[in-house]
Amino acid sequence: MKTILTGIRVNSELTLGNFLGALLPMTRLANKYSDDHNVNIFVADLHTIIAEQDGALQDNLLMLIKMYLAAGLKVNENVHIYRQSYVPATSEMTWILNCVATMGELGRMIQYKEKGKGEDSCNVGIFDYPVLMATDILLFDTTYIPVGQDQFQHIELTRDIAMRVNHRFEKEIFTIPARTAEQAKFMGTDDGIRIRDLVNPEKKMSKSAKSANSKIMMTDEPEVAAKKIMSATTDSFGEIKYDLKERPGISNLLQIEALVTNKPLDKVVKEWEGKPNYGDLKKQVAKSVEKMLTEFHNKLNEIEDKEVFALMEKGEKYANKKANAKLYELQKAFQLR
Secondary structure (H helix, E strand, O other): OOEEEEEEOOOOOOEHHHHHHHHHHHHHHHHHHOOOOEEEEEEOHHHHOOOOOOOOHHHHHHHHHHHHHHOOOOOOOOEEEEEHHHOOHHHHHHHHHHOOOOHHHHHOOHHHHHHHOOOOOOOHHHHHHHHHHHHHHHOOOEEEOOOOHHHHHHHHHHHHHHHHHHHHHOOOOOOOOOOHHHHHHHHOOOOOOOOEOOOOOOOEOOOOOOOHHHOOEOOOOHHHHHHHHHOOOOOOOOOOOOEOOOEHHHHHHHHHHHHHHOOOHHHHHHHHOOOOOHHHHHHHHHHHHHHHHHHHHHHHOOOOHHHHHHHHHHHHHHHHHHHHHHHHHHHHHOOOO
């Protein structure tokens, strides 16, 4: 069976953007494909410690898995939930792949330029993040990695590393992940989902945004989230049109409406495009977001910690068996075994 894999950092609460752009699509993909695909969902705690923590990492970790379950994730024998740091092969393979990746490749990564600003004072984890991500993917012979477009560059690097290793040892040690165009097609989107800042739609919705009105947190009260939608920045064109480049604000609202109601985007766009009243669209999106959050919070409150721990322990048993076998194969190639 082919493998689908995703991981989410747990450095803080999730925004609506994180939820709609990563967690919810992954949940729907898992439910759609888990009968004939392995679905690996991991908590990216090693990625998380790249930044300083506020002491709530373990609480955030539990909440993240609960959010998958509240979003409707159906767990069967092919769905594996695990903590990244509970798979020791991850750290060891990352070191080996560091001996394959180049400084030039990592220095060209957009996220390194943005987060590390290309400065020597940034921690090595920020620079090396893409190699750890490559390990997450290659340890499990992953084909599909549902991510936003800001991570596509990392997938291409992963492909390059995998092909380099396979060529070097003249054997198929690693499965080559699908190209980003095929990844996007598999996810059902052309360029990945990127929910925008409600105040400045030129930017992605971010946990670190200073303005509370620019982001909706998944823990926001539903009526508070609805008010933030009503105050969202749009444009002055005078009619609704979906165009993420030229009309990011209004397009963002259309995208949110499609995702929270589980309707095809083209159907939502067809319903609203050409209409002049932005207020009506805002009211509809606010109503949809409020309804979704209300139902989500009710489901979240029903999930107990012991259920989450049981799922993770089962997933980690599976993950370690698979990862150790792949690591051993790579170690033999490098004459470490």
